[in-house]
Amino acid sequence: MAKRGEQLVAAASRVIHERGAAATTLALVAAEAKVPLGNVYYYFKTKEELVEAVVRARTAELEAFLAYGSSKATPLERLCAIVDAFRSRADDMVRVGCPFGALASELEKTEGGPSARILFSMQLDWMEGQLRELRVPAARARAVELLAAIQGACLVAHALHDAALFKRRLGDLARDLRRELTTES
Amino acid sequence: MAKRGEQLVAAASRVIHERGAAATTLALVAAEAKVPLGNVYYYFKTKEELVEAVVRARTAELEAFLAYGSSKATPLERLCAIVDAFRSRADDMVRVGCPFGALASELEKTEGGPSARILFSMQLDWMEGQLRELRVPAARARAVELLAAIQGACLVAHALHDAALFKRRLGDLARDLRRELTTES
DNA sequence: GTCTATAAGGCGATAGAC
DNA sequence: GTCTATCGCCTTATAGAC
Helix, strand or coil: CCHHHHHHHHHHHHHHHHHCCCCCCHHHHHHHHCCCHHHHHHHCCCHHHHHHHHHHHHHHHHHHHHHHHHCCCCHHHHHHHHHHHHHHCHHHHHHHCCCCHHHHHHHCCCCCCCCCCHHHHHHHHHHHHHHHHCCCCCHHHHHHHHHHHHHHHHHHHHHHCCHHHHHHHHHHHHHHHHHHHCCCC | CCHHHHHHHHHHHHHHHHHCCCCCCHHHHHHHHCCCHHHHHHHCCCHHHHHHHHHHHHHHHHHHHHHHHHCCCCHHHHHHHHHHHHHHCHHHHHHHCCCCHHHHHHHCCCCCCCCCCHHHHHHHHHHHHHHHHCCCCCHHHHHHHHHHHHHHHHHHHHHHCCHHHHHHHHHHHHHHHHHHHCCCC
């Protein structure tokens, strides 16, 4: 049980969420975790290793996030549950960006370093699965459309500091999903 | 005519586009502009001032970009022209991000510094104007939907290093616009 | 106006006492 | 395992010769 290591990863995840990975210094992480700076290097040889650990932690968060969606009864309810779950985090996402999308996009800017694109591919795979179950044609393209709509809304709302814009757009997204995909009985 | 100053802004804009504003150092900009480092400070007192100049340059680029769209005959053609213009820049946008969106979102992460959200509000205003001319209800919300769709597609495609995804999504976006907004005669 | 040299401070990373 | 002290480098910014 590497309790101290987990504390550091949790602290690093918070600081990175607030400031971005590039602007996150190990001194800030150490202060957030209430650990002396030098101690960080006992658990992580480099800053890059710490960022990789944060990516793994975010991946686990996303798994739990999607598992919550999967707990709903129908594919349509599952998709709407995920949209609503993003919507319920609106204030945080608009203030500092999406904990999955902001990290995934930022880390792709540095070629050699760690990647977090799995945070997008996991969501696409999960959404595609739900759409396939609904017999929606071009399920992969529709998954891309939905993920891009969510991420784009977050990006625009974040830059404009407009949480209401994000909530409205995600509400419309869930409404459109229900309209199009509800099986008339 | 501050020729040297314009060279520096152009060089800074290129470096920021490639690496992001935070990772851009004045040494890199000076090298890109083939100017000694110390000389940068004759034209810009601080790095922040240089970034502000880059934002103004991008704003002018966006104005020209939207003016090109405005040159088309009908509002529908104008909207599609902008979508197509983004699409024609796909390789660059997928490799390093949107020159407008990436800058706008990154600069909002640092509170005290310069802002580039005008790059989003200009696009929203322009799109809203076209949609209004087409008598589309909830024109502002539809403008947000379109801008978010473009920016989200760029973000996802960038993180996944998948230019084809971006081109497909923007092609679908233009097709959907034509389908919904074409006036049957 | 242009350029060289360098200051001042923050960063990742290490050494070594405890 | 934990912590203090510090190294070496890079960054922004300045001083001052030309």
